Amino acid sequence: MAFASFVGTAIEWYDFFLFGSAATLVFNTQFFPTLSPLAGTLAAFATFGVAFVARPLGGIVFGHFGDRLGRKRMLILSLLLMGGGTVAIGVLPTYAQIGLAAPLLLVLVRLIQGFAVGGEWGGAVLMAVEHAPPRRRAFYGSWPQAGVPAGLVLSAAAFLAVQQLPKDQLLSWGWRLPFLASAVLIAVGFYVRSRLSESPEFEQVSQAREVSKFPLKDTLRRSLRSVLVGLFAQAASNIPFYVVTVFVLSYGPGEAGISRSTVLTCLIVASLLDIAAVPLVAVLADRIGRRNVLLAGAVYSALAAFPFFWLIDSGAPAAVLIAMFLFACVGHALSYSAMAGFLAELFDAEHRYTGVSVAYQVGGLITSGPAPFIAAALFAGFGGSWVISLYIVLACAITFTALLFTPRRH
Numbered sequence: 114m115a116f117a118s119f120v121g122t123a124i125e126w127y128d129f130f131l132f133g134s135a136a137t138l139v140f141n142t143q144f145f146p147t148l149s150p151l152a153g154t155l156a157a158f159a160t161f162g163v164a165f166v167a168r169p170l171g172g173i174v175f176g177h178f179g180d181r182l183g184r185k186r187m188l189i190l191s192l193l194l195m196g197g198g199t200v201a202i203g204v205l206p207t208y209a210q211i212g213l214a215a216p217l218l219l220v221l222v223r224l225i226q227g228f229a230v231g232g233e234w235g236g237a238v239l240m241a242v243e244h245a246p247p248r249r250r251a252f253y254g255s256w257p258q259a260g261v262p263a264g265l266v267l268s269a270a271a272f273l274a275v276q277q278l279p280k281d282q283l284l285s286w287g288w289r290l291p292f293l294a295s296a297v298l299i300a301v302g303f304y305v306r307s308r309l310s311e312s313p314e315f316e317q318v319s320q321a322r323e324v325s326k327f328p329l330k331d332t333l334r335r336s337l338r339s340v341l342v343g344l345f346a347q348a349a350s351n352i353p354f355y356v357v358t359v360f361v362l363s364y365g366p367g368e369a370g371i372s373r374s375t376v377l378t379c380l381i382v383a384s385l386l387d388i389a390a391v392p393l394v395a396v397l398a399d400r401i402g403r404r405n406v407l408l409a410g411a412v413y414s415a416l417a418a419f420p421f422f423w424l425i426d427s428g429a430p431a432a433v434l435i436a437m438f439l440f441a442c443v444g445h446a447l448s449y450s451a452m453a454g455f456l457a458e459l460f461d462a463e464h465r466y467t468g469v470s471v472a473y474q475v476g477g478l479i480t481s482g483p484a485p486f487i488a489a490a491l492f493a494g495f496g497g498s499w500v501i502s503l504y505i506v507l508a509c510a511i512t513f514t515a516l517l518f519t520p521r522r523h
Contacts, residue, residue, distance in 0.1 A: 122237045122257040124302040125192060126264025127271075128199040128295050129164070129230050132223060133359040133485075134272040135202075136161040138373065139288045143207045144216045151493060154363055156216075158486040161359065163220050164227030165474075165482025171231020172470030173329055179236055179466035180328040183319075184243075184312045187466075188236040192306060194229035196299035198222050203292030235470035238453040243312040243462070251403050254453030255395030262387040262445065265358060269384070273377045314462045328467035332460065336468055338520055339459035343472030345515035346455070348480045349411040350448035352508035353418070355484035356501060357440045361425060364492070370428045379430070383437035390446035398451035407455060408516050410448030415509035417444055422498035448512070459520065480508065 140160065141153035148156055171191075179187040201222050208215045237257040245253030271291035278287040318324055325331045332340065358380065365371040398406040417439045424436035452473075460468030491500045 119256040119260045119263065120302065120305050122233070122260025123263035123267065124295075124298045125195050125230060125233045125237075126261050127267040127298060128195045128264075129226060130265050130268035130358070131199060131271065131291050131295075132164070132202070132226065133161055133355075134268055134362065134377075135288060135292075136359070136485075138272060138276070138362070139284060140219070142284065143209075143288070144219050146208050151489075155486060155489055158359070158489055160216070160220055160223055162482035162486055164223045164230070165478045167224045167227030168231035168474040168477050168482075169471065171228035172235060172474035173231075173467065174228075175232020176235055176464075176467030176470040177328050179232070179239075179470075180315075180325055180464055183315055184236045184240050184466065185306070185309050187232055188240065188309070189303065189306050191229045191233040191236065192299065192302045195226055195233065196295050196302070198225040198229065199292050199295040200299075201225075203289040203295070231474045232470065234473055235466050238457060238469060239315075239466055240309060240312055242454060242457040243314040243465075249399055250457065251395040251398040251406075251451045251454035252392060254457060255392045255450045258395075258450055258453050259388050259391040261449070262384040262391065262441070266381050266384045266388070269377050269381045273374060273381070276374060276377075314465075318462050323463055325463045325467075328464040329471070331464045332468045332471060336460050336464070338518070340468065340472045340475075342515050342519055343456045343459055343469070344476040344479070346407060346512050347452065347473065347476040348508040348515075349407075349414050349512035350445060350452065351477060351480040352484045353414050353440050353505050354445055354449070355481050356488050356505065357421075357437065359485040360488040360501075363489070364498075365425060365433065368492075368498075369426050371425075371430070371433055375430050375433060379434040379437040380441060382434060383441035386438065387442040387445055390442055391450040394446045394450040395454070398454065403451040403455040403458070404516055404519055406451045407448060408513060410444065410446075411509040411512040411516070413447050414440070414444045415506045418502040418505040418509075419499070421505075422502050426498055 136157040140157040141150070145153040145156045175187045175191060202219070205218055205222065206215055234257070237260070238254055241257055242250050242254040268291065271294065275283060275287040275290055362373065362376055365376040366373050394406060421436045421440050424432040456469045456472055457465060459472070487504065488501045491504060492498065
C-alpha cells in the first residue's frame with residue numbers, strides 16, 4: 114500500500130513540477146515573448162501559481178466524493194486529469210503560432226492540473242495512513258510525501274536531459290518531450306492504483322452508515338480550528354521548498370552566475386537524498402510525536418535561511434550542492450515528512466478527506482503558489498537575497514505559532 118501510494122504520487126508530482134521547471138527555463142520566451150526578461154519571468158511564475166488557485170476547489174470536490182464514495186475512485190480520477198493536462202501542455206501552440214490565445218490556453222491547462230492535484234494529495238495520504246497501524250501512521254503517511262521529491266527528481270532529470278539539445282531545438286520542440294512522456298507514466302500509475310483496496314476506515318464508516326452528507330459543512334462546523342492549524346502549519350515546508358525548487362532555478366544562473374545544469378544537478382542529488390530522508394524522519398515522528406518534529410523543522414529552516422543564500426551567492430558548485438542539501442533534503446524532510454500523519458489525525462474519518470484536502474490545498478494557495486513570484490518581486494525591489502531569507506524566517510515563525518494551537522484531541 115505504501116509503495117503504491119509512493120509510485121502514484123511521484124507520477125502526479127512529476128506532472129506538476131514539470132511546469133515549474135518549464136516556467137523558469139522556456140515559458141517566458143515561448144508564451145510571453147513581448148515582455149521584458151524580468152516581466153516574462155514574473156508572468157511565467159504567476160502562471161505557475163495559478164494552479165494553486167484551483168487546488169482548494171479540487172480538494173473540496175474530490176474531498177466531498179472521497180468522503181462519500183471512497184478514496185480509491187478519486188485517486189484514479191485525479192491521476193487521469195493531471196496526466197491529461199500534462200500531455201496537453203506538450204502539444205500547446207506557442208505565442209508565435211497563435212498569439213495571445215497561447216498563454217490563455219496555458220493558464221487553462223494549468224488550472225486543470227491544479228484542480229487534479231487538489232484531490233490527489235488527500236486521497237493518497239489517507240489510503241496510506243488509514244491502512245497503517247496506529248503507532249506507524251507518520252511512517253506510512255510519509256511514503257506519498259516521499260513521492261513529492263521523487264516527482265521533482267523525475268521532472269528535473271527530464272529537463273536536464275532535454276537541455277543538452279542545441280538551444281534552438283530545445284526552444285522549438287525539445288521542451289515538449291518531458292510533457293509528452295507523461296502519457297507512459299499515466300499508464301503505469303493507472304495500473305498501480307487500480308489494484309489498490311479501499312481504505313478500511315472508510316469501509317467502517319460506510320458500513321456503519323455514518324457517511325457525511327455534506328463533508329465540507331461538517332468539517333467547518335466540527336473542525337474549523339484543525340483546518341486553520343493545518344493550513345498555517347505548512348508555511349515552513351512550502352515556502353522554502355518552492356523558493357528552492359522554482360525561484361532558485363532562475364536566480365542561480367541570473368544572479369549568482371551558476372549554470373542551469375549545475376543547479377538542476379544539485380537539486381536532483383538533494384532530492385534523491387530527500388526520498389530516503391522523508392520516511393526516516395517519519396519513523397522519528399512516530400516515536401517522539403508528529404508535532405514535535407514539525408516544530409523542530411520550523412526552527413531548523415529559520416536557522417538555515419541565511420546560510421542557504423550565502424552558499425548560493427558564492428557561485429561555487431560545491432556550495433550550491435551543500436545549500437540544496439540543507440533545504441531540499443534536511444529542511445524539507447523535517448518540516449514535511451510528518452505532515453501527512455499530523456493532518457490526518459486532526460480530523461474524524463467521516464470528513465477526513467475533505468478536512469485534510471482543504472487544509473493542505475488552501476495552505477498551498479496561500480504559501481506555495483505565490484512563493485516564487487514573491488521571492489522574485491522581493492529581490493527586484495530590494496536587490497539582495499537577504500530579504501528572501503527574511504521571507505523564509507517569517508514563514509517558519511508562522512508555522513511554529515500555528516503548531517502551538519494544535520487541538521488537544523490530537
